[in-house]
Amino acid sequence: MQKEGLNMVEVKGVSKVFNAGRPNEMTALEDVSFAVGEGELVILKGPSGSGKSTLLSLIAALQKPTRGEVVVANEPVSRFSEDFAALYRRRKIGFVFQKFNLIPSLSVYENIITPLLPEKLDEEALKERAQRVMETFAIAHKANEPARNLSGGEQQRTAIARALVNDPPIILADEPTANLDADLSHAFLSYVGQMKEEGKTVIIATHDPLFFDLAITDREIALRNGKMEGA
Amino acid sequence: MKNLFAFALGSLLRRGAKNLFIFVIFFLMVFVLASVFMVTHALKKEMFTTLSALPQITVQRIVAGRQTQIGVERVERIARILGVSQALPRVWGFYYFPRAGVNYSIVGLESFGQQYRADLQKAADLYVEKLAAEDVMIVGPGVKKSLAEHFYPESFLFVKPDGSLKKVRIAGVFKPQTVLESNDLILMENSLVREIFGMDESMATDIVVRVPNKEEIPTVARKIREIYPDTRVITREDLRISYQNVFDYKSGIFLALFIVAVFTFFIILYDKASGLSSEEKREIGILKALGWKIGDIMRVKFFEAAVISLTAYLLAVTTALAYVFMAQAPLLKHLFTGFSVLKPSFALSFSVDVGTLALIFFVTVPVYIAATLIPSWKAATLDADEVIR
Ligand SMILES: Nc1ncnc2c1ncn2[C@@H]1O[C@H](COP(=O)(O)OP(=O)(O)O)[C@@H](O)[C@H]1O
Ligand SMILES: [Mg+2]
Numbered sequence: 100m101q102k103e104g105l106n107m108v109e110v111k112g113v114s115k116v117f118n119a120g121r122p123n124e125m126t127a128l129e130d131v132s133f134a135v136g137e138g139e140l141v142i143l144k145g146p147s148g149s150g151k152s153t154l155l156s157l158i159a160a161l162q163k164p165t166r167g168e169v170v171v172a173n174e175p176v177s178r179f180s181e182d183f184a185a186l187y188r189r190r191k192i193g194f195v196f197q198k199f200n201l202i203p204s205l206s207v208y209e210n211i212i213t214p215l216l217p218e219k220l221d222e223e224a225l226k227e228r229a230q231r232v233m234e235t236f237a238i239a240h241k242a243n244e245p246a247r248n249l250s251g252g253e254q255q256r257t258a259i260a261r262a263l264v265n266d267p268p269i270i271l272a273d274e275p276t277a278n279l280d281a282d283l284s285h286a287f288l289s290y291v292g293q294m295k296e297e298g299k300t301v302i303i304a305t306h307d308p309l310f311f312d313l314a315i316t317d318r319e320i321a322l323r324n325g326k327m328e329g330a
Numbered sequence: 331m332k333n334l335f336a337f338a339l340g341s342l343l344r345r346g347a348k349n350l351f352i353f354v355i356f357f358l359m360v361f362v363l364a365s366v367f368m369v370t371h372a373l374k375k376e377m378f379t380t381l382s383a384l385p386q387i388t389v390q391r392i393v394a395g396r397q398t399q400i401g402v403e404r405v406e407r408i409a410r411i412l413g414v415s416q417a418l419p420r421v422w423g424f425y426y427f428p429r430a431g432v433n434y435s436i437v438g439l440e441s442f443g444q445q446y447r448a449d450l451q452k453a454a455d456l457y458v459e460k461l462a463a464e465d466v467m468i469v470g471p472g473v474k475k476s477l478a479e480h481f482y483p484e485s486f487l488f489v490k491p492d493g494s495l496k497k498v499r500i501a502g503v504f505k506p507q508t509v510l511e512s513n514d515l516i517l518m519e520n521s522l523v524r525e526i527f528g529m530d531e532s533m534a535t536d537i538v539v540r541v542p543n544k545e546e547i548p549t550v551a552r553k554i555r556e557i558y559p560d561t562r563v564i565t566r567e568d569l570r571i572s573y574q575n576v577f578d579y580k581s582g583i584f585l586a587l588f589i590v591a592v593f594t595f596f597i598i599l600y601d602k603a604s605g606l607s608s609e610e611k612r613e614i615g616i617l618k619a620l621g622w623k624i625g626d627i628m629r630v631k632f633f634e635a636a637v638i639s640l641t642a643y644l645l646a647v648t649t650a651l652a653y654v655f656m657a658q659a660p661l662l663k664h665l666f667t668g669f670s671v672l673k674p675s676f677a678l679s680f681s682v683d684v685g686t687l688a689l690i691f692f693v694t695v696p697v698y699i700a701a702t703l704i705p706s707w708k709a710a711t712l713d714a715d716e717v718i719r
């Protein structure tokens with residue numbers, strides 16, 4: 100089913116201007132173009148403020164580009180309506196946020212099933228899906244623990260499990276190791292290897308040198324002041 | 331949908347303290363509003379039936395500013411006034427029973443029948459022969475009960491003004507009726523009432539006058555005053571107005587109470603409408619980033635607000651129903667029944683003003699839901715990219 104050379108994510112001449120026409124106008128991205136093939140691992144690097152997070156949010160259709168378009172699996176996701184974009188995120192995207200963004204008062208299990216709640220799934224199906232990812236990421240023993248009580252490593256694994264619970268083809272991670280010590284950062288790296296083995300398309304935005312020049316990386320894209328370096 | 335509902339319930343519990351506070355305020359406000367409206371509605375109804383059973387004109391004699399006995403010879407003179415179809419002397423009074431610490435209303439049969447007319451006729455007719463035959467009385471269920479408690483199960487010894495005793499047998503008990511509050515009532519022959527109160531044959535407690543044409547009531551009242559300057563002439567309209575005044579005044583007290591409750595409610599609304607906590611905003615952002623539609627988020631917010639406001643409303647209304655009609659609104663009722671001169675005790679008979687309950691519903695539940703949904707909607711429609719940075 101994996102077609103050779105199929106582009107999973109295409110970013111075509113994308114610019115993003117915040118507060119256009121106002122004194123605080125800010126061009127976060129300028130004419131960015133690249134494509135990511137299915138099952139590829141891409142590292143999006145660049146200093147803080149270079150536009151990495153903005154780019155990820157455009158790919159996730161959390162906001163719309165000022166110019167250009169984003170095409171995912173041949174769908175113009177940057178032109179989707181709110182509801183379509185939500186559906187697209189739910190079915191196609193697993194997001195690992197910087198700081199993980201778990202809901203602190205919910206348990207590990209409740210956090211993990213959150214992306215599935217709008218779907219028509221019964222209790223059984225929810226449990227089954229959660230169990231699978233909780234076991235993969237060794238967090239099942241904490242299923243009923245509120246997220247606020249978790250250690251950094253446990254939060255990380257819960258966040259990854261949540262991103263993968265709906266079995267999305269694309270994983271986006273934003274500074275996933277920014278708040279982790281060296282051991283946990285290495286652990287994350289091994290999870291990335293696991294995702295790639297499962298055939299996921301993975302895009303990681305980071306300025307952590309740990310991710311630079313990895314053997315499993317298919318491509319590195321460097322951003323500076325919203326522009327692609329060497330473009 | 332079921333999953334979203336469960337999520338909403340979970341959210342309510344997660345923010346338990348805050349939601350409990352809102353629930354309590356909501357409950358109290360609806361409870362106070364509903365109770366007061368139920369009591370006033372029931373009392374107004376009661377007042378209306380009482381008033382409609384009252385004589386059009388009551389004539390009392392006043393000596394030294396106090397009501398005193400009135401000569402029955404005046405009945406004839408009053409009956410001759412143009413427009414008067416009937417004038418009747420009434421014999422009645424309060425009898426204090428020290429051991430029970432209560433006042434009974436003793437009412438002479440003729441007077442009684444006239445005062446409450448049709449309502450009473452049913453109950454009284456059954457016993458009329460018995461009353462005439464011997465020294466017997468018909469008592470309200472409350473009288474029967476308190477006499478029995480003090481070892482007078484079948485008859486009672488009344489103490490006459492001269493200290494001598496008068497034994498009167500209980501011939502029957504009024505069936506509990508809604509319109510007629512007969513709980514503390516004792517009904518007997520006029521002559522027996524006179525004997526117990528030590529009243530002369532030529533005297534009555536007051537005189538009631540029937541005037542078929544309502545238009546003529548003020549004229550007749552004025553004429554009676556002219557003929558007998560020592561009388562106080564009370565028309566049903568006078569009573570209605572004074573009842574209404576007492577009523578309105580008492581209602582005013584509650585206006586102040588409402589203002590406090592409503593004020594608190596609006597603080598909550600303001601707090602809700604003026605925006606979400608950063609935690610709530612972040613949560614909405616996370617949910618959006620995880621692929622929730624705005625509609626999904628709004629559904630959860632709606633469930634949350636609906637569950638809290640509907641349960642508070644329903645619980646408050648049922649509690650109010652129980653408080654008013656089962657417990658007879660302790661505290662509240664007494665604040666309203668200051669006008670008990672003609673009718674010592676009021677029973678709140680069950681009558682629900684659905685319109686008022688609906689009004690309370692519409693000024694609380696949808697308002698609260700809207701105040702919750704609007705800021706959530708604002709937060710949900712903003713770009714959710716903040717959470718990912
Ligand atoms: N919603 C926004 N409004 C205004 N400026 C923004 C907004 N989002 C991002 N920016 C600006 O765009 C630039 C790129 O930000 P970001 O994509 O977060 O960079 P990075 O993730 O590489 O650190 C920054 O200067 C940031 O301040
Ligand atoms: Mg960033």
